Amino acid sequence: xxxxxxxxxxxxxxxxxxxxxxxxxxxxxxxxxxxxxxxxxxxxxxxxxxxxxxxxxxxxxxxxxxxxxxxxxxxxxxxxxxxxxxxxxxxxxx
Numbered sequence: 001x002x003x004x005x006x007x008x009x010x011x012x013x014x015x016x017x018x019x020x021x022x023x024x025x026x027x028x029x030x031x032x033x034x035x036x037x038x039x040x041x042x043x044x045x046x047x048x049x050x051x052x053x054x055x056x057x058x059x060x061x062x063x064x065x066x067x068x069x070x071x072x073x074x075x076x077x078x079x080x081x082x083x084x085x086x087x088x089x090x091x092x093x094x
Contacts, residue, residue: 001034001035001065001066001067002065002066002067002068002091002092003037003063003064003065003091003092004063004064004065004066004071004089004090004091004092005061005062005063005064005089005090005092006026006061006062006064006074006078006087006088006089006090007059007060007061007062007087007088008026008059008060008078008084008085008086008087008088009047009051009057009058009059009060009084009085009086009087010022010057010058010059010060010083010084010085011054011057011058011083011084011085012044012054012056012057012058014058014083018083019041019058019060022081022083022084023039023041023060023062025077026062026074026077026078027039027062029070029073029074029077030062030064030066030070030074032070032073033066033067033069033070034064034065034066034067034070035064035065035066036062036063036064037063037064037065038062038063039060039061039062039063040060040061040062041058041059041060042058042059042060042061043058043059044056044057044058044059045057045058045059051085051086052085054085057085057086063092071089074089075087075089
């Protein structure tokens, strides 16, 4: 299993309870075959550029280890979630 980091941005109008539920949902996808090392909810921040007429977003950073199949499934689940604006999954080489 390899180490990965995923950063995703959630719409700014989503309430805090719903953000927690989304984080749990995505962490459960990772836990089906992988292991979540660390989850940081960085909070609401200004975007570098406007995305879908939004200027802010709630950032979440997750570090985990998983096989490639889990990463593919996580990417698929995140991209169909309406609350998620952007997703970036990278392999941690350190």
